[in-house]
Amino acid sequence: MSKKQCLLVRYRDFLPVTPQTPIITIGEGDTPLVRSQRLEREIGCGELYFKLEGCNPTGSFKDRGMVVAVAKAVETKNSAIICASTGNTSASAAAYGAVCGLTVFVVVPKGNIALGKLAQAIVYGAKIIAINDNFDKALELVRALTQKHHIALVNSLNPHRIEGQKTAAFEIVDALGDAPDYLFIPLGNAGNITAYWRGFVHYKQAGKAKSTPRMMGFEAEGSAAIVRGKVIPNPKTVASAIRIGNPASWEKAVAARDESGGVIDYVTDEEILSAYKLLAVKEGIFGEPASAASVAGLIKKAKSGTDFSKKKVVCVITGTGLKDPDTALQSAHTLPEIPADLETIEKVIAQG
Numbered sequence: 001m002s003k004k005q006c007l008l009v010r011y012r013d014f015l016p017v018t019p020q021t022p023i024i025t026i027g028e029g030d031t032p033l034v035r036s037q038r039l040e041r042e043i044g045c046g047e048l049y050f051k052l053e054g055c056n057p058t059g060s061f062k063d064r065g066m067v068v069a070v071a072k073a074v075e076t077k078n079s080a081i082i083c084a085s086t087g088n089t090s091a092s093a094a095a096y097g098a099v100c101g102l103t104v105f106v107v108v109p110k111g112n113i114a115l116g117k118l119a120q121a122i123v124y125g126a127k128i129i130a131i132n133d134n135f136d137k138a139l140e141l142v143r144a145l146t147q148k149h150h151i152a153l154v155n156s157l158n159p160h161r162i163e164g165q166k167t168a169a170f171e172i173v174d175a176l177g178d179a180p181d182y183l184f185i186p187l188g189n190a191g192n193i194t195a196y197w198r199g200f201v202h203y204k205q206a207g208k209a210k211s212t213p214r215m216m217g218f219e220a221e222g223s224a225a226i227v228r229g230k231v232i233p234n235p236k237t238v239a240s241a242i243r244i245g246n247p248a249s250w251e252k253a254v255a256a257r258d259e260s261g262g263v264i265d266y267v268t269d270e271e272i273l274s275a276y277k278l279l280a281v282k283e284g285i286f287g288e289p290a291s292a293a294s295v296a297g298l299i300k301k302a303k304s305g306t307d308f309s310k311k312k313v314v315c316v317i318t319g320t321g322l323k324d325p326d327t328a329l330q331s332a333h334t335l336p337e338i339p340a341d342l343e344t345i346e347k348v349i350a351q352g
C-alpha cells in the first residue's frame, strides 16, 4: 500500500470536498501505469502504457468515482444508495456503502453480469434486485425511483462520480510529466471517457499539463449506439460490462471526442477477445473483456494506418479479469488428468 494520501485528500482541490465531507477510503486510486514490454514494439508505438484500474480495491475504476459519490451521499444525510449496473458499479457501490453503513440497492440485468461482480455485491451485503431486462432498463428504473424516494443515485449520472473518476487522468499526467498523445478507453455508459477528458482539461487549466490527449473511445460492435448514431434496443457483446445500448453520457462523450480531436469507434467481439488474450500472454495483464476494448481499438487503428511510432499512448485497463472467470475458462482446453508421479510429469514437460 502506498504511503500517499487517500484520493479525497490528495486531489481535494479538484474535488467537491468540503469541511463537512467525510474522508473515507478503502485504498482507491494511485494505480500503476506500466510500460508495455512487448506490444509497444509489435503494434508500433513510440511509448505504450497501461493504466491498471483493476488494481483498485473492488477491481475496477468505479472506486474513484464511488468514493466521492458515497462521501457526498453521507454528507447530505442519505442512509441509502442505489445504482443500475452491468456489475462493476454495483460491486463498488456495495463496498463503499458497506464501509459507511448505508443500505445499498443494486439493480442488475438478471443472468447478465459476470460472476465475480455478483459475488462481490453479495459478500459486501448489498440488496440485489435482478431484473428480467437489460442495463438500459435498469438505469431508467433507478432514475425514476430516485426521483420519488430519498435514495442517492450513484450511477455516473451523479456528477460526483465523474469528478472522482477524472483523478485517473491526473495520475497519468503526474506519472508521465504531461498528457499522452492518445488515450484509448472502452466506452459503455460513456461516464469514464467524460471523466478522463474533464481531468485532462482541468489539469491543463491548472498549469499541471501542457497538452491534452486525443480521446479514443471504443464501444463493442453489438452495442455501438454512439458510432451508429441510434439507440440499440438489444445490445449484445461478450464484454458484458459495456453491453449498453443507450449511453447516459452520450453527448458528453461526443464532446470529448470532438474537443480532443479524437475518435469513437467500435471493435468486434473477436477483436476484444483477441486483445484480451494478447494482453495476458504478452504483457502478463489479466483485464476483463470490456477492458480489452481499449487495446483492441489501438490495434484496429494501427492496422488501418494511423502512425503511432512517435506517439505516447495510454490504454486504460478498466477492470480485472478475475471478475469474469466464465469468459476466461471458455477458452480453456479440457485439462487432462495426470497421475501424480515424477516420470509422467517429466514426459509432459519434455513435450514443451
Ligand code: F0G
Pocket (backbone or CB within 6 Å): 060, 062, 084, 085, 086, 087, 088, 089, 090, 156, 186, 187, 188, 189, 190, 191, 192, 193, 241, 242, 288, 290, 291, 318, 319
Ligand atoms: N470497463 C469496465 C470494466 C466497466 O465496468 C465499464 C462500465 C466500462 C468499461 C465502461 O465505462 O460506462 O463509464 O463508459 N461499467 C458500468 C457498470 C456500466 O455498471 O459497472 P463507462
